[in-house]
Amino acid sequence: MGVMNRVLNFLGLKEEEENALDKDYAPEEVEEVETNPFEQRKIKGNVVSIHSQKNVRVVLNEPHSYDDTQEIADHLRNRRSVVVNLQRVRPDLAMRIVDFLSGTVYALNGNISKIGPSIFLCTPDSVEIQGAIKEMNMEEHYN
Template identity: 70%
Template sequence: MGVYNKFMNLIGLNEEEEVIERERIVEQTEDAEPPAQEQRKNKNNIVSIHSQKNVRVVLHEPRSYEETQEIADHLRSRRPVVVNLHRVRSDQATRIVDFLSGTVYALNGSISKIGPNIFLCTPDTVEIHGSISEILTSQEQQP
């Protein structure tokens, strides 16, 4: 009971049943409205445009498979990475792309080929729209 209700009961101006009924109504309205923190949690799909002021795109040109972990760390830090695989052998490039594909999948990101042996790996906070594969195939066919 609130202090006001106790005082009114002491004087005899309120009946006990009225007070109990009012408290039940107040408790029901408090239970019906979720706290502001829970409302914020439910809106986690909405991201402020200004939440990441300086988004860095990392350019990486690995020379061996061992450097792939560093690329994955950038992705885990939510930084998009452009990976140039021109300096590695084709079997190493395949292993690197496989590893990065698994990393991107685990992070709900995406990976796109943007050129011959060049890939763009992005975390879930960055979306890739469009495709340049049509332009590449037409340029490769022309001598």
């Protein structure tokens, strides 16, 4: 095959000639049928694209009582990430809230991560937390 034939083939102006030897080793071509996404959804039934989520929301929440944790759990069930600030609640109540949220994210296959003093990030299973934030001691900060 000459250079001119290769250029014409590359530009799509001439179809490539197949040799008899190439036909023996050529894999069978599978015909692909294009369908629009709506038709695919009807065909596949309950299968939904993972890229269908357009608005990703992160909710900031500062609970004042244990009853406020139900609202945080509802956000997680609706696949929203929640930043929980527990700096304004008593330490024993903060521990109860963290325990409840830990159970919630476990049940939803999500994650909980401490991102600051008494601040936690709770995410559903569709969000991956990458990296870690080291806790800084006050003595190290001022020395």
